[in-house]
Amino acid sequence: MATFSCPVNSFFFRCCYGSSSNGNHGDYRVNINVNGNASAGPFKHHALVNEISLKNTSLASIQFLGNGHISEEKIRQRIPTKKQFVDPNRQGLIVERGVGYRQKVVIRSYEVGVDKTASLETLLNLFQETALNHVWMSGLLSNGFGATHGMMKNNLIWVVSRMHVQVDHYPIWGEVIELDTWVGASGKNGMRRDWTIRSQATGITYARATSTWVMMNEQTRRLSKMPDEVRGEISPWFIEKQAIKEAVPEKIVKLDDKAKYVNSDLKPKRSDLDMNHHVNNVKYVNWMLETIPDRFLECNQLSSIILEYRRECGSSDLVQSLCQPDEDEILFTNGMVQQNLLKNNVLGMVGGNGRPLDMNTVTYGYTHLLRTKGETRNEEMVRGRTRWKPKI
Amino acid sequence: MATFSCPVNSFFFRCCYGSSSNGNHGDYRVNINVNGNASAGPFKHHALVNEISLKNTSLASIQFLGNGHISEEKIRQRIPTKKQFVDPNRQGLIVERGVGYRQKVVIRSYEVGVDKTASLETLLNLFQETALNHVWMSGLLSNGFGATHGMMKNNLIWVVSRMHVQVDHYPIWGEVIELDTWVGASGKNGMRRDWTIRSQATGITYARATSTWVMMNEQTRRLSKMPDEVRGEISPWFIEKQAIKEAVPEKIVKLDDKAKYVNSDLKPKRSDLDMNHHVNNVKYVNWMLETIPDRFLECNQLSSIILEYRRECGSSDLVQSLCQPDEDEILFTNGMVQQNLLKNNVLGMVGGNGRPLDMNTVTYGYTHLLRTKGETRNEEMVRGRTRWKPKI
Numbered sequence: 152m153a154t155f156s157c158p159v160n161s162f163f164f165r166c167c168y169g170s171s172s173n174g175n176h177g178d179y180r181v182n183i184n185v186n187g188n189a190s191a192g193p194f195k196h197h198a199l200v201n202e203i204s205l206k207n208t209s210l211a212s213i214q215f216l217g218n219g220h221i222s223e224e225k226i227r228q229r230i231p232t233k234k235q236f237v238d239p240n241r242q243g244l245i246v247e248r249g250v251g252y253r254q255k256v257v258i259r260s261y262e263v264g265v266d267k268t269a270s271l272e273t274l275l276n277l278f279q280e281t282a283l284n285h286v287w288m289s290g291l292l293s294n295g296f297g298a299t300h301g302m303m304k305n306n307l308i309w310v311v312s313r314m315h316v317q318v319d320h321y322p323i324w325g326e327v328i329e330l331d332t333w334v335g336a337s338g339k340n341g342m343r344r345d346w347t348i349r350s351q352a353t354g355i356t357y358a359r360a361t362s363t364w365v366m367m368n369e370q371t372r373r374l375s376k377m378p379d380e381v382r383g384e385i386s387p388w389f390i391e392k393q394a395i396k397e398a399v400p401e402k403i404v405k406l407d408d409k410a411k412y413v414n415s416d417l418k419p420k421r422s423d424l425d426m427n428h429h430v431n432n433v434k435y436v437n438w439m440l441e442t443i444p445d446r447f448l449e450c451n452q453l454s455s456i457i458l459e460y461r462r463e464c465g466s467s468d469l470v471q472s473l474c475q476p477d478e479d480e481i482l483f484t485n486g487m488v489q490q491n492l493l494k495n496n497v498l499g500m501v502g503g504n505g506r507p508l509d510m511n512t513v514t515y516g517y518t519h520l521l522r523t524k525g526e527t528r529n530e531e532m533v534r535g536r537t538r539w540k541p542k543i
Numbered sequence: 544m545a546t547f548s549c550p551v552n553s554f555f556f557r558c559c560y561g562s563s564s565n566g567n568h569g570d571y572r573v574n575i576n577v578n579g580n581a582s583a584g585p586f587k588h589h590a591l592v593n594e595i596s597l598k599n600t601s602l603a604s605i606q607f608l609g610n611g612h613i614s615e616e617k618i619r620q621r622i623p624t625k626k627q628f629v630d631p632n633r634q635g636l637i638v639e640r641g642v643g644y645r646q647k648v649v650i651r652s653y654e655v656g657v658d659k660t661a662s663l664e665t666l667l668n669l670f671q672e673t674a675l676n677h678v679w680m681s682g683l684l685s686n687g688f689g690a691t692h693g694m695m696k697n698n699l700i701w702v703v704s705r706m707h708v709q710v711d712h713y714p715i716w717g718e719v720i721e722l723d724t725w726v727g728a729s730g731k732n733g734m735r736r737d738w739t740i741r742s743q744a745t746g747i748t749y750a751r752a753t754s755t756w757v758m759m760n761e762q763t764r765r766l767s768k769m770p771d772e773v774r775g776e777i778s779p780w781f782i783e784k785q786a787i788k789e790a791v792p793e794k795i796v797k798l799d800d801k802a803k804y805v806n807s808d809l810k811p812k813r814s815d816l817d818m819n820h821h822v823n824n825v826k827y828v829n830w831m832l833e834t835i836p837d838r839f840l841e842c843n844q845l846s847s848i849i850l851e852y853r854r855e856c857g858s859s860d861l862v863q864s865l866c867q868p869d870e871d872e873i874l875f876t877n878g879m880v881q882q883n884l885l886k887n888n889v890l891g892m893v894g895g896n897g898r899p900l901d902m903n904t905v906t907y908g909y910t911h912l913l914r915t916k917g918e919t920r921n922e923e924m925v926r927g928r929t930r931w932k933p934k935i
Contacts, residue, residue, distance in 0.1 A: 227744050228717040240649050240719045240743075242634070257632050260675050260688070261668045261823065265816045272814070276653045283652050287717075296652070325620040325679070327632045351632075352619050421837060422664070422829060424657045431653065437814060445813060 234290040241284050250388045251333040252285035255351065258322045266542070268321035271440070271453055272433050275316070278346050278360060281330045291384055301380040302366070309342070309364045310374075314458040315395055316360040320350075321452065327351040335389045340377045341365045342385065345394035359394040403459055403534040406520040410473035412442045415524065417470040430464065439519045439535050442474040451539040454514055461531040464523050470532070473520040514538045626682040633676050642780045643725040644677035647743065650714045658934070660713035663832070663845055664825050667708070670738050670752055673722045683776055693772040699758045701734070702766075703824075706850040707787055708752040712742075713844065719743040727781045732769045733757045734777065737786035751786040795851055795926040798912040802865035806834045807916070809862040822856065831911040831927050834866040843931040846906055853923040856915050862924065865912040906930045 236245045243254040262273040286292045286299070293303040302308070322328050329349045337343040341363055348358040366375045417438050419430040436456070440448075464470055519535035628637045635646040654665040678684045683691040690700060714720050721741045729735040733755055740750040758767045809830050811822040828848070832840075856862055911927035 224715065227715055227742065229744065230717065240647065255632065259668070259672045261671055261817065261825070263817070264814070270814070276651070279653055280651045323616065323619055325622065350619065352621065420833065421840065422656070422662070422833070425653065425655070433653070441812065441814070448813065 230287060230292050231290050235288045238284070238288060241287075243281075243284050243288060245288060246331065247333055247390060247392075250390055251331060252281060252288060253329055253331050254281050254284060256328050256330060258324055258326050258328065260324055263324045267324050269323070271316075271318070271436065271456070274318065274321075274348065274358060275433050275436060277330055277348075278316075278332070281332045281346065282344055285332050285334075289388065299381060299384045301378065301384050305375075305378050305381065306369045307366045307375055307378075307381065308369050310367045311362055311364050311460055312341075313363045313400075313460070314360070315362070315397070315400075315455070316358065317395060317455045318358040318453060320355065320357040322348070322350065322357055328357070333388075333390055333392060334385065335391060335393070336386070337363050340375075342389075343393075345392070347394050361393065361395045361397075401457060401536060403457065403536045404518060405531065405534065406473040406475050406518060410475045410520070412444070412474040412476075414438070414442045414472040415469070417472060419464075419466060419468075419470075424466075430466075435521060435533055436535075438470065438472045438521060439474070439533075439537070442472045442519070443517060443537075447539075450542055451515065452542050453537055454540045455538045457536045459534040461533060464521075464532050468523040471522050471524050471529070473522070475518045477516040477518075514540045622679060622684050623682050627680045630676070630680060633679075635673075635676050635680060637680060638723065639725055639782060639784075642782055643723060644673060644680060645721055645723050646673050646676060648720050648722060650716055650718050650720065652716055655716045659716050661715070663708075663710070663828065663848070666710065666713075666740065666750060666752075667825050667828060669722055669740075670708075670724070673724045673738065674736055677724050677726075681780065691773060691776045693770065693776050694758070697767075697770050697773065698761045699767055699770075699773065700761050701756045702759045703754055703756050703852055704733075705755045705792075705852070706752070707754070707789065707792075707847070708750065709787060709847045710750040710845060712747065712749040714740070714742065714749055720749070725780075725782055725784065726777065727783060727785070728778070729755050732767075734781075735785075737784070739786050753785065753787045753789075793849060793928060795849065795928045796910060797923065797926060798865040798867050798910060802867045802912070804834045804836070804866040804868075806830070806864040807861070809864060811856075811858060811860075811862075816858075822858075827913060827925055828927075830862065830864045830913055831866070831925075831929070834864045834911070835909060835929075839931075842934055843907065844934050845929055846932045847930040849928045851926040853925065856913075856924050860915040863914050863916050863921070865914070867910045869908040869910075906932045 234245075236249075238244070241254060242256070243252060245251065246253045256277060258269050258273070262269050264270045283292075283297055286297045291299040293300040298308060327350075329351055330346060331349070332344065332346045335343040335345070342365075344362045344364065346358075346360040347356055349356050366377055366381070367373065368375050419434065423430050423434045425431045436458070440453075515538065517537045517539075519533075519537065521532040521535075522529045523532060626637075628641075630636070633646060634648070635644060637643065638645045648669060650661050650665070654661050656662045675684075675689050678689045678691070685692040685695040694700070719742075721743055722738060723741070724736065724738045727735040727737070734757075736754045736756065738750075738752040739748055741748050758769055758773070759765065760767050811826065815822050815826045817823045828850070832845075907930065909929045909931070911925075911929065913924040913927075914921045915924060
């Protein structure tokens with residue numbers, strides 16, 4: 152179960168920071184300036200309203216203050232207060248009989264790594280972005296990070312408890328992809344959010360992801376039931392479809408000091424913080440992946456990752472990343488598997504179970520743990536499990 | 544002068560890596576797979592071509608191989624071979640009488656920092672992206688990082704020698720901005736590339752940038768004259784307009800061991816590398832800014848940065864970031880200037896020159912140096928100068 156903070160739908164990217172050892176957690180609300188002060192910002196509001204009126208036929212999404220003024224932030228953000236079906240700026244539209252969201256995205260030059268394919272970090276960022284844009288389109292968005300109006304009223308935030316991503320192919324620089332995202336029920340009080348990534352040119356689905364969310368009271372830090380008011384807001388958006396069907400979710404063992412690879416003294420930097428003053432969760436995943444040896448990363452690509460969130464880490468916490476390889480690590484390093492597969496010499500290689508390696512199914516696993524290094528004891532933050540396949 | 548590698552127009556983001564102490568520099572070409580091997584990738588090419596033919600009326604941008612097949616990468620990237628005037632996927636269009644480029648961008652949730660505004664890193668990334676998309680639209684793009692066909696033929700790459708960015712306002716999360724970029728002549732053998740960032744909602748220009756580029760032979764690592772063939776390709780795109788008018792460019796002093804702040808033992812990580820196997824230049828800027836004390840960054844925002852590039856760093860180099868504050872650093876730290884400005888108590892504060900501080904013009908400067916730490920001597924990589932203004 153998640154015991155750390157992660158606001159709604161914005162998924163698994165803002166997580167720790169703001170907590171402290173005495174349990175006095177930080178403020179997770181995004182301050183939307185409803186009483187914008189004209190003198191504080193660079194804009195003259197009267198002039199702005201006129202300018203926008205000229206430029207846009209619909210001002211439905213802009214809220215006016217009691218004094219007839221409009222806050223600078225609202226003019227610049229224009230969060231809709233009613234359901235939208237199309238957003239030409241975001242290249243997004245509502246699909247799936249009015250409840251799913253689809254967005255077109257071009258993979259940018261700085262979003263790819265050395266092999267010219269989008270990094271896992273890029274995919275995770277795009278999941279966060281489309282989830283937020285889905286809530287944006289719904290007209291339910293009450294603050295910058297995805298809480299609904301009913302949640303704000305009840306002081307509730309979303310926390311992610313689990314995330315599972317499967318990647319068959321990575322999009323390349325310049326490729327146009329379509330991301331679909333939707334939500335569904337998860338038990339009585341939870342929500343599932345799923346995604347798919349598809350290539351526009353080929354129609355092939357490259358990646359699938361699913362995540363589970365529960366609600367937490369922002370002040371008490373306790374998990375909460377879903378209030379009827381909130382259920383009323385979000386349940387009309389629930390659909391049954393699942394991006395990844397998991398009969399029995401894989402159990403992730405808890406690593407200890409005997410783990411083969413350990414990175415210690417990891418510390419969040421200022422630039423790791425997002426607009427909720429949390430360490431962005433992509434940072435977590437990077438901490439996990441950076442523990443795997445470079446020579447393995449050079450010849451293998453991640454095909455799946457499962458993350459189980461346990462607690463948030465404080466801004467001043469020192470973090471340890473532990474990593475334990477499955478058997479046969481040497482086979483997947485230094486390109487040995489690749490060379491053998493290319494030579495069609497597959498039958499000549501056997502895995503740890505004595506069976507021959509098969510080019511189409513051969514994958515390799517690592518188990519991960521991020522924990523805080525306390526003075527008296529260590530505390531679990533995230534357990535992870537990654538699977539990899541050879542780059543051919 | 545630049546003596547490190549930076550490919551064309553892609554501007555100042557891929558710079559070091561690939562060089563070594565014996566002068567044997569890495570390969571800077573992006574391998575575009577012209578002889579795509581159907582068996583290597585996940586796609587069936589015949590089926591794909593049919594699928595694309597059905598989906599798209601124009602196949603002008605896709606090149607067929609001698610055997611009638613089409614490379615997988617080309618299908619997925621679709622780099623145009625002729626000038627395009629509009630790209631609906633990138634939300635880009637050709638402006639300025641056919642030679643400038645404009646692109647609409649929405650600031651994404653993961654591109655903003657703790658104060659909900661886009662980071663400098665985000666702006667620099669968007670400069671790179673729009674520069675590349677400008678070349679993309681021109682039909683001149685011969686490889687993934689911006690070299691023209693004539694440059695590829697002559698084994699030339701672009702290297703950036705200078706960059707100057709001015710930021711009046713930072714865009715906020717969800718804000719729609721328009722980036723304009725264009726190129727011009729710089730001396731006999733150089734090129735200037737400029738940018739502006741404008742808010743779509745308000746029409747206000749938020750940021751301006753200019754950069755200077757020269758050509759380098761990829762093998763010899765020597766600067767090169769611009770061949771007539773290349774001048775013929777790019778000079779029709781030159782215009783005179785300048786985003787920033789600099790009568791006399793500011794001289795940046797070279798720091799030494801006496802600098803007040805020093806971060807040592809900085810080392811590029813695998814995830815810092817881009818598709819040219821270089822450390823992405825945003826990393827350079829981050830190394831500079833992370834040397835400034837947190838308490839200063841909390842109450843001030845960057846209003847300008849000038850970067851002078853001297854040499855690339857190798858993948859195994861250890862880097863030192865030096866930083867020297869101007870006088871009066873204490874005034875700009877801990878919110879003292881802000882508090883006084885807010886109280887309209889401006890006349891009560893004087894700067895180091897004995898003159899009162901003025902709310903509209905008060906800025907503060909740091910000088911920066913990134914250098915490699917060699918065994919026998921240190922070598923300059925980048926000199927920098929940043930100016931800051933109080934966050935109000």
